[in-house]
Amino acid sequence: MWTIHRIATTGSTNADVAAAARDGAAEGYAVVAQHQSAGRGRLDRRWEAPPGTALAMSFLLRPDDVPVARWPWLPLLAGVAVVEAVRLAAGVDAVLKWPNDVLLDGGKLAGILTERVDTPAGPAAVVGIGLNVAQTADQLPPGGVSMGVVTGEFEQDTDAVVLDAVGDRLAARYEGWRAAGGDPLASGLAEDYTRRCDTLGRDVRAELPGGDAVEGLATGIDDSGRLLIATAAAGDPVAVGAGDVVHLRPR
Known part of the structure; x- marks a missing residue:
């Protein structure tokens, strides 16, 4: 094509x-x-x-x-x-x-x-x-x-x-x-x-465009292609749509 x-x-x-x-x-x-x-x-x-x-x-x-x-x-x-x-x-x-x-x-x-x-x-x-x-x-x-x-x-x-x-x-x-x-x-x-995504199942830090960061376990990808990160705080995983992800733990 x-x-x-x-x-x-x-x-x-x-x-x-x-x-x-x-x-x-x-x-x-x-x-x-x-x-x-x-x-x-x-x-x-x-x-x-x-x-x-x-x-x-x-x-x-x-x-x-x-x-x-x-x-x-x-x-x-x-x-x-x-x-x-x-x-x-x-x-x-x-x-x-x-x-x-x-x-x-x-x-x-x-x-x-x-x-x-x-x-x-x-x-x-x-x-x-x-x-x-x-x-x-x-x-x-x-x-x-x-x-x-x-x-x-x-x-x-x-x-x-x-x-x-x-x-x-x-x-x-x-x-x-x-x-x-x-x-x-x-x-x-x-x-x-x-x-194929080696990020899933790792502890990660997502450095967001505004300067904030989210740290936790990468658990999945949502319907919009965002990375789901389970943090230490209680509640639903945080959905990250843009940012720089650092792998913190060997898989």
């Missing part, structure tokens, strides 16, 4: 796809770059890697027949798709840290940033994925990992294999979710995400 535009370098693939969406690009428009100089992750963090060592990918979605209340599942959907793609492309098992950081051997392999874009044709979503492919250990940021470091393989055609796998799994997951009206239960997304 993708119309892929491959470029050597750009400021931000998400910005490129958002601009195309505002200009009327159809669903499936995608930009893939081997280097981006102004990439952004969640919470406006910078994301950059040496040229030729990582893939920056952004995909345009227009799920106009899905209730907007279910759109928060798109980042989680993308996370599941990337975990599945890594398994297909490299034969390794990655996991997710809520909401959609992809971890491999305890290090961060990929980050995902999903943004809503208002366009003349209605709201759209841009799903951006930054995936570490061939960085060496000394090229990675603290806490990062690449597929090459884990597998020891740095073939020149790795990018193509990874891109094909990500595109295939993202399309399949998206089409299944959309066919179910965005229902995470009916589409199987909620079950599959829960199975």
Whole structure:
């Protein structure tokens, strides 16, 4: 379903796809770059890697027949798709840290940033994925990992294999979710995400955008894709919809 535009370098693939969406690009428009100089992750963090060592990918979605209340599942959907793609492309098992950081051997392999874009044709979503492919250990940021470091393989055609796998799994997951009206239960997304989420069952601290924090046991994901944290205080678990989660206890 993708119309892929491959470029050597750009400021931000998400910005490129958002601009195309505002200009009327159809669903499936995608930009893939081997280097981006102004990439952004969640919470406006910078994301950059040496040229030729990582893939920056952004995909345009227009799920106009899905209730907007279910759109928060798109980042989680993308996370599941990337975990599945890594398994297909490299034969390794990655996991997710809520909401959609992809971890491999305890290090961060990929980050995902999903943004809503208002366009003349209605709201759209841009799903951006930054995936570490061939960085060496000394090229990675603290806490990062690449597929090459884990597998020891740095073939020149790795990018193509990874891109094909990500595109295939993202399309399949998206089409299944959309066919179910965005229902995470009916589409199987909620079950599959829960199975791959390494945050669940851990003691965690969620650092919220306003500066507050919630600490406790991560017990589940609610119908809106929020992380449920059981705190020491009595009462129902706290539902966290945005924030930076720190794993406090080994699983």
